[in-house]
Amino acid sequence: xxxxxxxxxxxxxxxxxxxxxxxxxxxxxxxxxxxxxxxxxxxxxxxxxxxxxxxxxxxxxxxxxxxxxxxxxxxxxxxxxxxxxxxxxxxxxxxxxxxxxxxxxxxxxxxxxxxxxxxxxxxxxxxxxxxxxxxxxxxxxxxxxxxxxxxxxxxxxxxxxxxxxxxxxxxxxxxxxxxxxxxxxxxxxxxxxxxxxxxxxxxxxxxxxxxxxxxxxxxxxxxxxxxxxxxxxxxxxxxxxxxxxxxxxxxxxxxxxxxxxxxxxxxxxxxxxxxxxxxxxxxxxxxxxxxxxxxxxxxxxxxxxxxxxxxxxxxxxxxxxxxxxxxxxxxxxxxxxxxxxxxxxxxxxxxxxxxxxxxxxxxxxxxxxxxxxxxxxxxxxxxxxxxxxxxxxxxxxxxxxxxxxx
Numbered sequence: 001x002x003x004x005x006x007x008x009x010x011x012x013x014x015x016x017x018x019x020x021x022x023x024x025x026x027x028x029x030x031x032x033x034x035x036x037x038x039x040x041x042x043x044x045x046x047x048x049x050x051x052x053x054x055x056x057x058x059x060x061x062x063x064x065x066x067x068x069x070x071x072x073x074x075x076x077x078x079x080x081x082x083x084x085x086x087x088x089x090x091x092x093x094x095x096x097x098x099x100x101x102x103x104x105x106x107x108x109x110x111x112x113x114x115x116x117x118x119x120x121x122x123x124x125x126x127x128x129x130x131x132x133x134x135x136x137x138x139x140x141x142x143x144x145x146x147x148x149x150x151x152x153x154x155x156x157x158x159x160x161x162x163x164x165x166x167x168x169x170x171x172x173x174x175x176x177x178x179x180x181x182x183x184x185x186x187x188x189x190x191x192x193x194x195x196x197x198x199x200x201x202x203x204x205x206x207x208x209x210x211x212x213x214x215x216x217x218x219x220x221x222x223x224x225x226x227x228x229x230x231x232x233x234x235x236x237x238x239x240x241x242x243x244x245x246x247x248x249x250x251x252x253x254x255x256x257x258x259x260x261x262x263x264x265x266x267x268x269x270x271x272x273x274x275x276x277x278x279x280x281x282x283x284x285x286x287x288x289x290x291x292x293x294x295x296x297x298x299x300x301x302x303x304x305x306x307x308x309x310x311x312x313x314x315x316x317x318x319x320x321x322x323x324x325x326x327x328x329x330x331x332x333x334x335x336x337x338x339x340x341x342x343x344x345x346x347x348x349x350x351x352x353x354x355x356x357x358x359x360x361x362x363x364x365x366x367x368x369x370x371x372x373x374x375x376x377x378x379x380x381x382x383x384x385x386x387x388x389x390x391x392x393x394x395x396x397x398x399x400x401x402x403x404x405x406x
Contacts, residue, residue, distance in 0.1 A: 018165045018212040018222065020179030021264055022186065023172075024094045024111050024152055028067050030187070031405045036335050037369045044371060051406070063102050066095035068406050071186055073143045075126045075399040081392055082132035088125040088143035090117045094152065105162040113152035119145045126190075129397070134389020136347040136359060137317055138192040139381055139397050141185045149232035151205045162260075168209040170235055173202050173226045176210060177251050178271045180294045181264040181302055182327050182339060190379055190399060191363050193343040194325065197290045198317040199308030201275045203249050206230020206238035210251075218259075223252040228275050228314075247276040249314075258295075265296040275314040284350065286314025302327040312348035320346040325363075335369035347387045356387035377401040 019025055058064045071090045078084070094113035101107035119125045124132065126140035154169025167176075174183075174196040182188040185195050192198045203226055210224025226249045229241040241247070255269030274287040288310030296302050308321035325341030341363045347356040365379040379399035386395055 018156065018167055018176050018210060020175050020183055021181060021188075022179075022184040023175040024113050025065075025096050025109075025156075027069075027094065027184075027186075028065050028096065031067055031069075034335050034369060034372055036333065037371045038333075039371050041371065044373075048373070048406075063098040064095060065098075066093070068093040069186070070404045070406075071143070071401065072120065072403075073126050073140055073190070073399060073401045075129055075139060075397055077129055077133045077139075078396045078398075079392060080133045080395065081389060083122075083124050083129070084132070085122050086124045086126040086129040086132075086140075086143075087120040087122040088118065088127070088140070088145070089120045090115055090143060096156075101158075106158045106160070108155065108157045111152050111154055111156055111167075114148070114150055116148045117142070117144045117146045126399075131388070133383070133395045133397075134386040134392055135383050135395065136352065136356065136387040137198060137345065137361070139383075140190050140399075141192050141195055146233060149205070150235040151232050153235070163214040164212070166209065166211040169207070170205060170232075170238065171208040171210070171226060172205045173208060173210075173224065173249065173251070176212075176222065176224070177202055177273070178253070178269070178290045178292060179264065180267060180292050180304055180306070181296075182294075182304065186403060187367060187375070187377075188327070188337070188339055189341055189363055189365065190401065191341070191343075191361055191381055192317065193321065193323050193345060193361050194306075194339075194341040194363060197271075197292075197306060197308045197321060198345070199288050199310040199319065199321045200251075200271070200273050200290055201228075201249065201286050201288075201310070201314030201316045202226075203228050203275070204230040205232040206235070207242040208249075218256055220255050220257065220263075221253070222255075223250075225250050228278050229280065245278075245280070247278050249273065249275045262296060265294060265302055267295075268293050278315075281315070283315045284313040286311055286316060288316070300329050300331065310348070312350040315351055316348050317351065318345040319348050320344075323361075333369070337367050339363070339365045339367075352388070357385045357390050359387050360384035373405050375403050377403075 125145040126143040158165040206227035208226030227242040228247040251273040253271040257263035258266030271290040277285045291307040294304040303326040323343035362382040367377040381397040383395045
């Protein structure tokens, strides 16, 4: 089994129904599964022992699993006509309280996550760097300057030995729409083309619900709806927009998984989506299809292929997308991962107001698990034909990401 892909469930009673690798419950499991960091300083273990003893006691006695992290990303773009440096930080606190069914396949949990996303010693955050260099996508997704936000506050319930599950509340649809093992922007690829498929008009976090049903041992079906006007900076307003504006993002997905434990690494799925017209945002309705294939090989390699088609509506970045690549866990460093991705995209005429050149993107990263709690990830992105500034030429983006979990 590939490590750090959100698949190791034996280390905790926390379950991951209808979730992807970047979800709260998957991150809790992933952080617990770290087993071979490069350094294991005794002083650090002794210093943090009381806190982690407290966390374990909460989970054992109160059925409350908690965690958090601080993430820092620096990116530098060569040949930029605008700003060429961007640094951002994100501190997150998250958890899951299992209220019913502890020790059984059918659990009910309250899942929560709050964040603060901010610039750090630069004029722009990394999520704004793309527009400075004329790139139609995003060189970093989650590292913005949004401030304090509520990204999860929902109930998750499973039934019939986990054959059926649902979530309802303040959701992040990217947790479960068109996911695969390397989708997590906190630990894997930074560029949007290798994360949640950018031909899908997934809204910001807000009110929503989704269901998952296991059709058989290997086949599953998911469907859901979310507020197309979600705003995590003002979550209470989502009640007004969800029930008042009634503009929704809808999705269905049919997929195959090699097993429950490898549902992220050995996975093939087709996702269909539709989003309503958003009058306040001035966005038309849109629809599309997305396909994803990934398969683990020898418990080390994870090749993937992802396709996307959209009509260009709903504010999507791209009308077409093809991305491929692989992840690799070194035999001697199973907590580390090397990732390489290549993609082609066609920007949306409706979103950008004109037909633009096709773009090509390459990304290379290596996540190095330095200690039990800290990883560091150097990252290179090479952007060919930035569509919004075709005269500028190709751009190299150098990045360095750090993640401290607690």
